[in-house]
Amino acid sequence: xxxxxxxxxxxxxxxxxxxxxxxxxxxxxxxxxxxxxxxxxxxxxxxxxxxxxxxxxxxxxxxxxxxxxxxxxxxxxxxxxxxxxxxxxxxxxxxxxxxxxxx
Amino acid sequence: xxxxxxxxxxxxxxxxxxxxxxxxxxxxxxxxxxxxxxxxxxxxxxxxxxxxxxxxxxxxxxxxxxxxxxxxxxxxxxxxxxxxxxxxxxxxxxxxxxxxxxx
Amino acid sequence: xxxxxxxxxxxxxxxxxxxxxxxxxxxxxxxxxxxxxxxxxxxxxxxxxxxxxxxxxxxxxxxxxxxxxxxxxxxxxxxxxxxxxxxxxxxxxxxxxxxxxxx
Amino acid sequence: xxxxxxxxxxxxxxxxxxxxxxxxxxxxxxxxxxxxxxxxxxxxxxxxxxxxxxxxxxxxxxxxxxxxxxxxxxxxxxxxxxxxxxxxxxxxxxxxxxxxxxx
Numbered sequence: 001x002x003x004x005x006x007x008x009x010x011x012x013x014x015x016x017x018x019x020x021x022x023x024x025x026x027x028x029x030x031x032x033x034x035x036x037x038x039x040x041x042x043x044x045x046x047x048x049x050x051x052x053x054x055x056x057x058x059x060x061x062x063x064x065x066x067x068x069x070x071x072x073x074x075x076x077x078x079x080x081x082x083x084x085x086x087x088x089x090x091x092x093x094x095x096x097x098x099x100x101x102x103x
Numbered sequence: 104x105x106x107x108x109x110x111x112x113x114x115x116x117x118x119x120x121x122x123x124x125x126x127x128x129x130x131x132x133x134x135x136x137x138x139x140x141x142x143x144x145x146x147x148x149x150x151x152x153x154x155x156x157x158x159x160x161x162x163x164x165x166x167x168x169x170x171x172x173x174x175x176x177x178x179x180x181x182x183x184x185x186x187x188x189x190x191x192x193x194x195x196x197x198x199x200x201x202x203x204x205x206x
Numbered sequence: 207x208x209x210x211x212x213x214x215x216x217x218x219x220x221x222x223x224x225x226x227x228x229x230x231x232x233x234x235x236x237x238x239x240x241x242x243x244x245x246x247x248x249x250x251x252x253x254x255x256x257x258x259x260x261x262x263x264x265x266x267x268x269x270x271x272x273x274x275x276x277x278x279x280x281x282x283x284x285x286x287x288x289x290x291x292x293x294x295x296x297x298x299x300x301x302x303x304x305x306x307x308x309x
Numbered sequence: 310x311x312x313x314x315x316x317x318x319x320x321x322x323x324x325x326x327x328x329x330x331x332x333x334x335x336x337x338x339x340x341x342x343x344x345x346x347x348x349x350x351x352x353x354x355x356x357x358x359x360x361x362x363x364x365x366x367x368x369x370x371x372x373x374x375x376x377x378x379x380x381x382x383x384x385x386x387x388x389x390x391x392x393x394x395x396x397x398x399x400x401x402x403x404x405x406x407x408x409x410x411x412x
Contacts, residue, residue: 026140037129
């Protein structure tokens, strides 16, 4: 789906303006995950595999924090300004995501 | 490289007996990472993307802990029994990996 | 400082309504920290000390998540409704706290 | 209990040679925990409380990693050299502690 199509279908999210950058980072992460499988396949040293897994985990954490920041600054802030029960729901939902992230 | 080749070349590691299981788990993780990129491409809701990233992070953490356990029970234990400076080096190296994991 | 004094001085925060409960939890944590020092003093088994440290860390994490949730639902939400540059600053500040929490 | 008493009673652990240093660090942590309770009592700003909690959590993590390193280098290594089922138990026990630490 192209960015144009996305605009047409109107699914605007906090991360939409940075979508292309997030996609690049996620594809790098996918490549790193594939690289880890290849390391195990080729009998790489355990510690080297662990180092690569830590690198992927850090990259995923950075993407999560980026998405969360965009979400708070856009989706949650919009709901807060609109008011009503949805505002509270959005904050509870964000907190549940933060708890999963912190775990 | 096939499992046979691996035995022939003799690169035995702590995870070797479980190599096929680790490969299956890592390929699942690679597929999950690809799925997250697709979610962003298709403008999925931020919180749903975060939930999937948390799932991949948990799966990677479980693989890391598995590899680390195998490493301590085999590579580090072997070095400890052999004694000498290499025993201490192996423990320092394992501790450095644990620090990266805990970070 | 009593709760009355706090109302008089008017330092209202997201956690104010739950202040007494947070204080109880933090005093329990302080007691647990003192207990860990005593364990080391009395030469407790390393693993038992580690277990207690993990318990304190979990308790601190739970307090942090509680405070953060209150902060998002009150301070950040109020700033968002008021609008202006302070709204954005509050979100950036909260994100910095979340990053420290996730690290 | 004094260090002398500890030598007499013979409870030697991986951390024994560094016991005084660990005690100092744990008492600092206890003081920091008391400081956090005081901050809440005096209605400190939520984010400042969160920052202090993160500092305590980091300090506890550093103590845990230190104790774990000493444990692997002494208790686990000794059990490994002695061999038998206790060696494996010690590694399983250390891995369980690492899992709690990583969580």
